[in-house]
Every structure is written in C-alpha cells, then in structure tokens.
Amino acid sequence: xxxxxxxxxQVRSYSNNFPxxxxxxxxxxxxxxxxxxxxxxxxxxxxxxxxxxxxxxKQALLEYIExxxxxxxxxxxxxxxxxxxxxxxxxxxxxxxxEYKVQFTGPTGTNAVEAALKLARKVxxxxxxxxxxxxxxxxxxxxxxxxxxQHHRQGAGFSLNNITRIPFExxxxxxxxxxxxxxxxxxxxxxxxxxxxxxxxxxxxxxLNVASNEWLQRLSKICKANDILMIVDDIQxxxxxxxxxxxxxxxxxxxxxxxxxxxxxxxxxxxxxxLLKPELDEWKPGEHxxxxxxxxxxxxxxxxxxxxxxxxxNFENHIKQSSNKVSDVILRTIKRxxxxxxxxxxxxxxxxxxxKDGIISSDIAKTCFENxxxxxxxxxxxxxxxxxxxLTITESELDxxxxxxxDAVDSIAAKHFKKSILIKEDTMIVRTLDECxxxxxxxxxxxxxxxxxxLKNDNMGFSFHITTIYQDTETHIHYKNHLESVYCMSGxxxxxxxxxxxxxxxxxxxxxxxxHDEHYLRAYKDKEMVMACVFNPPIxxxxxxxxxxxxxxxx
Numbered sequence: 001x002x003x004x005x006x007x008x009x010q011v012r013s014y015s016n017n018f019p020x021x022x023x024x025x026x027x028x029x030x031x032x033x034x035x036x037x038x039x040x041x042x043x044x045x046x047x048x049x050x051x052x053x054x055x056x057x058k059q060a061l062l063e064y065i066e067x068x069x070x071x072x073x074x075x076x077x078x079x080x081x082x083x084x085x086x087x088x089x090x091x092x093x094x095x096x097x098x099e100y101k102v103q104f105t106g107p108t109g110t111n112a113v114e115a116a117l118k119l120a121r122k123v124x125x126x127x128x129x130x131x132x133x134x135x136x137x138x139x140x141x142x143x144x145x146x147x148x149x150q151h152h153r154q155g156a157g158f159s160l161n162n163i164t165r166i167p168f169e170x171x172x173x174x175x176x177x178x179x180x181x182x183x184x185x186x187x188x189x190x191x192x193x194x195x196x197x198x199x200x201x202x203x204x205x206x207x208l209n210v211a212s213n214e215w216l217q218r219l220s221k222i223c224k225a226n227d228i229l230m231i232v233d234d235i236q237x238x239x240x241x242x243x244x245x246x247x248x249x250x251x252x253x254x255x256x257x258x259x260x261x262x263x264x265x266x267x268x269x270x271x272x273x274x275l276l277k278p279e280l281d282e283w284k285p286g287e288h289x290x291x292x293x294x295x296x297x298x299x300x301x302x303x304x305x306x307x308x309x310x311x312x313x314n315f316e317n318h319i320k321q322s323s324n325k326v327s328d329v330i331l332r333t334i335k336r337x338x339x340x341x342x343x344x345x346x347x348x349x350x351x352x353x354x355x356k357d358g359i360i361s362s363d364i365a366k367t368c369f370e371n372x373x374x375x376x377x378x379x380x381x382x383x384x385x386x387x388x389x390x391l392t393i394t395e396s397e398l399d400x401x402x403x404x405x406x407d408a409v410d411s412i413a414a415k416h417f418k419k420s421i422l423i424k425e426d427t428m429i430v431r432t433l434d435e436c437x438x439x440x441x442x443x444x445x446x447x448x449x450x451x452x453x454x455l456k457n458d459n460m461g462f463s464f465h466i467t468t469i470y471q472d473t474e475t476h477i478h479y480k481n482h483l484e485s486v487y488c489m490s491g492x493x494x495x496x497x498x499x500x501x502x503x504x505x506x507x508x509x510x511x512x513x514x515x516h517d518e519h520y521l522r523a524y525k526d527k528e529m530v531m532a533c534v535f536n537p538p539i540x541x542x543x544x545x546x547x548x549x550x551x552x553x554x555x
Contacts, residue, residue, distance in 0.1 A: 014042075017365065018374055025052035028393045028401075030374060039401045041368075041375040041389045046204070046236045046350075049263035050305050051390040057267045060304040061297060070296050075104060075289070080299035087303035091310040092245055098254065100275035103283070104294035107270030109235035109261035110138025113198070115288055116257045116274050117142045120196035120229045123280050128192040130180065130228075132168040132199050134206030134380065137233055146198050149205065149380070164191055168203065169215040177218050184226050196229035196256070201247040204236035207354070207379030208346035208386065213251040220253040229256040229280070235272075236350070239263035240391050243319050243348030245310060256280060265298035266305030319391050322398055323348050326387050329402045336494075336502040337413050345384050352378065352386040360412060361385050367408035373401055410504055414511070433466055447473035448521075456538040463535040469493065469523040478518040482535045485512045491529030496520045505529065 001021065004012075018038075024031040028051060030038045043049065050057060070078050085102060093100060103119075105111040121127055131137070131146035138144060139152055145160035147153060153160060167176030183189035201216060203209040211219075223230045232255040237247035239262065248255065258275040265271035271294070309315040327344060330353045334341045342354040355361040358381040365385060368375045378384045389401060431453055436442065441452045447470055454464035469475055471491075488509045495511060496502040498518040503511060513519065523529040 014376070017376070018369060027051045027053075028390050028397045037372065038369070039373040039389070039397065039404065041373055041387055041401055043388050043390045044268055045262070045376075046239075046241055046388060047262040047265075048268050049239050049241060049391045050266055050309065051392040052268070054267065054301075054305075054392070056308055057301040057304050061267060061301050064297070064300045069300070072292075073294075073296060074291065075293045078296055078299070080296040080303075081294060084299040084303040087306040091306040096246070096249065098275075099278060100258070101278050101281050103274040103276060103281075103288075105272050105274060105288075106290040107261075107272055107292050107295055107298075108138075109233075109259065109272055110140045110143040111290070112235065112259035112261055112272040112274050113137045113143040113146070113233060114140055116231050116259050116276075117146070117196070117198065118288060119274070119276065119280060119283065120231065120257070123282055124195040124227075124229065126193055126195035127162045128164055128194045129162060130164050130166055130194045130197040132166055132176070132203075133171045134168055134203050134209055135198070135200060135233075136203065136205035137198060137200075164194065168199075168206075168209055169211050170209065177215065177222060181222050184222070193226070194228050196231050197223055198231045198233060200233045200237055201251075202237045202242055202347055202350050204350065205378050207384045208350060208352045210345070210347050216248060216251040216253050220251075220255075231255060231257045231259065233259050235259055235261045240309070240315065240319055241348060241350045242346075243323060244316060247347075247350075263305075265295065265302050267298070267301035269295055269298035269301060271295045271298035271302060315391070319349055322391070322393065322395075323351060325395075325398055326351055326402065329406065330387075333406065333409055336504065337409065338501055340409070340413060346386075349387070349389070349391055352384045354379070354384050356383075358382040363412050363415075364405070364408045367411055368404050371404050371407065373404045375401075375405070406504075410509075413501075413503060414509070436466075445475075446470075447475045450533075454538075461536065461538065463533075463538040465533040465535070467531050467533050469521050469529040469531070471523050471528045472525045473523055475521045476518075477521060482537065483512070483514055484536075485510065485534045487532045489530045489532055491523055491527045493521065493523040493529045496522070505531075 001019070004015065020032045020036065022030050023033040025040070028040055030040050030052070040052070064080065069080060088102065103115060105115045117129055120129070129146060131148070134148050135146060136149060137146045139147070139155070141156065141160070144152060144156055145163045148165065166180050167174040169176065183191040184193070197219065199211070199219070201211045220230060230253070232248055234247050238260050239245060241247070241263070244250065246258065256277050257280065259272070260275065261272035264273060326349070330344045330351070333353060334344065340356055340360055342356060345352045345354050355364070358377070361377045361383050365375050365377055376386055376388070378386050389398065433451060433453065436451045436453050443450050443452070448468060450465050450467040452463065452465050454460050454462065456463065488505050488507055490507050492506040494502055494504050496519060498520070505511070521529070
C-alpha cells in the first residue's frame with residue numbers, strides 16, 4: 001500500500017473507501033492479493049454490466065489478439081470497427097427503429113459529452129446549453145460546466161459558463177419544464193436560446209433521480225417546438241442498466257444525440273461514442289479528433305456483448321427479475337427502519353435507497369465492505385446507497401449481497417438504540433433458571449413463557465426475566481412506564497413498535513425500549529426465540545400489563 005501513498009496523486013477517491021489491493025476479478029467477484037473475496041456491487045460505476053472477465057467476451061478478445069488483430073489505428077477503417085457497427089445496427093438500432101450515425105470520440109464518457117456539446121453549438125450556431133440540477137456529465141471543461149456538483153465544479157480553477165440550469169423533475173417541488181417553457185417565450189427572461197438540452201433520464205451521481213416518461217415527453221415536445229437539440233447522456237444509465245438498452249426507450253422519445261461509454265465496450269475496456277441523427281453530421285474531417293478515437297479491442301468485446309445479450313429479450317427479463325428482488329429488500333428495509341431511510345430511488349438495476357443523511361449511508365457502505373461487499377453512495381450529500389452490481393449477477397450472488405446489506409443495516413440500526421447500564425452494588429443473588437421455572441415465577445400463555453428470575457421484592461431496583469416466544473407466533477405487549485433492555489439469546493424474529501419501526505431480531509441482538517412502547521414480538525417458523533429482559537423500574541402489581549390479554553404479575 002505504501003507505493004500508492006508515495007507515488008499516486010491524492011485525487012484518487014474509490015481506493016480511499018476500499019483500502020485493499022485487488023488482484024483478480026471474475027463475474028461479480030473481486031479478489032485481493034491476499035485472497036480475500038468481495039462481492040462487487042459497484043461494477044466500475046456501471047462499466048462492468050456484463051461482469052468481470054466475462055468468459056465469452058474474453059475468449060473473443062483473446063482470439064482477436066492471438067491473430068494479431070490491429071490494436072491502434074487512429075480512426076482508420078478496421079474489421080473490428082466494422083464488426084461493432086454491424087452489431088450495433090443489427091441488435092440495437094434497427095430493432096428500435098432508430099437511425100443514428102456513430103461518432104467515435106476519445107475513450108471516456110466526458111469525451112463523448114464534449115463532442116456532443118461542440119456539435120450542437122456548431123449546428124445551431126448558438127452557445128447556451130440547458131442542463132439540470134443534480135446532473136453529472138464529466139470533469140472536463142464543457143462537461144463540468146453542465147455538472148451540478150460543487151465538489152467537482154470547484155476543481156475547475158476558472159469560470160464555468162454558457163450553461164443555464166433548470167430544475168430536474170421533482171426538484172424543490174418546482175415544475176422546471178413549465179419554468180423553461182415560460183422563459184423561452186418571455187423576451188425578458190434573460191435566457192439565451194439554447195443550442196441543446198443535456199440530461200440524464202436517471203441521474204446517477206446526482207442521487208438516482210428518475211425522470212418520468214411524461215416529463216421526458218414534455219421536454220422533447222418543448223425542444224422540438226423551439227428548435228432545440230435534445231442530448232441524452234446515457235453513459236451510466238445505458239447498456240441495460242435501467243432495464244432496457246437505452247434508458248429512454250419506455251418514453252418513446254427520440255433524442256437528437258445520445259452519448260454512450262462505460263459498458264458500451266462490454267469488457268470494461270475504454271470506449272465512448274456519440275450517436276447522432278444523420279442530418280446533424282456537419283463535422284469537417286478531423287474537426288474533432290483525438291489519438292484514441294475508437295478502441296479496436298473494445299470493438300471486439302462490444303460487438304460480442306451485443307450479440308450475446310441483446311439478440312432477444314432474455315437479458316432484459318433477467319434484469320427485471322433482479323431489480324424486483326432488490327426493490328423488495330429496499331422496501332422492506334424502509335418499512336422496518338423509517339427513521340433511517342427516506343425512499344427507494346432509481347430504476348431497473350440503477351437502483352438504491354435514500355438514507356436520512358450521508359452519515360448513515362457511509363456507515364452502511366463501510367460495514368458492507370467489512371463483511372465482504374463493495375458498494376458505493378451517490379447524491380448531493382452521498383445519502384443514497386447504490387446497488388450497482390453486474391447485470392449478469394446470479395440469483396444466489398444477489399441474495400448474498402442483499403443479505404450483507406441487510407445485516408449492515410441491522411448493525412447501523414442497533415447503534416441508534418439508546419444504551420443503558422444498570423448496576424446494583426453490595427447485593428448478590430444466586431438463582432437458577434430451572435428452579436425459577438418450577439415455581440410461581442413462571443407464567444405463560446399459548447404464545448409465550450416468561451420466567452421472572454428477579455422481581456421487585458428482590459430489592460435489585462430492576463426486574464430480570466427469561467422470556468420465550470414460541471416459534472411461528474406473535475405476541476402483543478404493552479407495559480407502561482418501563483425502560484426495557486432485551487437481549488436475544490437464541491432464535492430469530494422481529495419486533496414491531498406500534499406506530500414506529502420494525503426491527504429484525506436474531507441471536508446476539510440487543511434492543512432497548514424507552515418507556516416500554518407498545519409492540520409486537522414475532523418468532524419465525526424455524527425456532528422459538530429466547531430473550532433475556534431487564535426492566536427498570538421493576539415490574540410491580542400496581543401497573544397495567546397486557547400481553548395477549550393475560551400477564552399475571554408477581555412482586
């Protein structure tokens with residue numbers, strides 16, 4: 001690790017959150033140089049939709065290299081490029097009735113955005129670009145100007161101009177499109193007529209904010225009515241991440257330009273393109289160029305990925321099933337912990353959960369990593385935990401990752417319980433569970449048994465009970481004016497505070513109820529749940545107790 005601290009710039013970021021040295025990767029797994037394995041729920045920030053070292057794509061690439069296929073060729077014609085263009089037309093454009101020309105830009109997403117903005121300004125002879133709140137488009141000058149995040153913008157070192165920012169759908173309860181349309185029709189609005197509108201249909205780094213189909217259709221209509229180009233940045237949301245190849249397909253819109261990068265190369269190899277309507281192709285030869293316009297190795301793996309995964313709808317169905325599974329876990333988590341979480345965000349497998357603040361999301365990501373999973377956050381305050389695993393992930397791997405997430409949430413939730421330590425000095429009582437169970441200290445009903453090992457007349461200042469909730473039963477409990485600490489000794493179930501949260505309980509879990517809120521205890525089917533319970537002040541016969549209707553009280 002010392003070589004990285006000594007030699008690599010501190011501008012690095014992901015490695016700060018995952019301080020290990022990775023050496024190998026396969027499918028949905030990363031492996032360190034020490035042999036530790038991590039489930040990858042980051043997937044190169046969406047660059048590895050088809051997984052690490054996908055065997056089919058790897059074989060195609062190895063065969064191409066073995067046959068001395070051209071690696072670097074500037075923008076010259078190559079058989080690899082032809083293979084990709086034919087696959088793109090056959091499997092993506094023609095089935096969707098889309099007619100686009102393809103511009104190969106520099107190898108990263110921000111290169112594609114720069115080219116699209118430059119072309120829009122050239123074609124329209126206008127300079128202004130409309131972008132949206134919480135949008136992220138890259139860190140080179142033009143793309144950064146369209147990006148909202150201040151952390152990135154402050155690194156520019158100069159003024160970021162020629163952008164008008166409009167509220168994205170749902171931002172601050174403002175109808176941004178109504179504002180946009182009004183400003184376009186008002187000669188005194190101060191809005192210079194834009195060359196183009198640039199947007200993500202699902203804002204990745206901005207917090208997984210989703211534009212509805214209706215909103216996108218309205219925006220498209222406004223652009224057409226005002227002769228404004230519409231550019232969809234599908235760099236992160238494209239290539240299947242939202243459930244379809246393009247993120248905008250369900251809306252029916254037809255953008256004038258689409259930028260693609262990240263997973264378009266299939267194998268994680270750098271590659272970026274701009275798809276543009278033919279009538280917009282006004283470039284002069286070499287007017288926008290670069291040494292690495294097109295990556296022949298990426299052409300091979302990109303073409304194979306399109307052939308294998310997009311020739312029919314099997315892959316889309318797999319993405320949908322995975323998305324439903326993740327969504328179920330997210331919604332269940334929100335229901336159990338409403339004080340920790342706000343809502344589900346995103347669409348398809350570009351999905352996440354919004355936490356109350358960035359501290360909670362950071363704690364979850366850190367705890368997941370400690371338990372063998374790489375997962376990251378997004379949003380203005382990094383408050384959204386993003387589920388960005390490879391789209392090829394198996395059902396069992398997805399279940400494993402979701403279990404790690406739920407365990408992390410349980411651990412974080414436990415930190416939010418009030419902690420109490422009760423001590424009584426100079427008093428010693430020795431009493432066994434069996435002798436208490438065989439006395440009047442045992443009370444029971446059809447769903448529970450409670451053995452009161454310490455009560456008020458033991459003069460300890462608190463009560464101590466061993467309570468058993470029988471398997472596959474529910475018990476309603478409502479004491480008053482007690483602080484209760486409960487430690488689960490064995491079994492598994494959950495506690496639901498009436499009008500509040502639901503918490504999972506398993507062996508080793510401690511929970512504390514302030515003033516002993518009304519709640520339900522449920523034991524799951526497999527095993528009864530045995531718990532050690534401490535009450536302060538001690539249980540007395542002077543109070544009302546209701547546990548499934550009967551709860552004899554002993555002093």
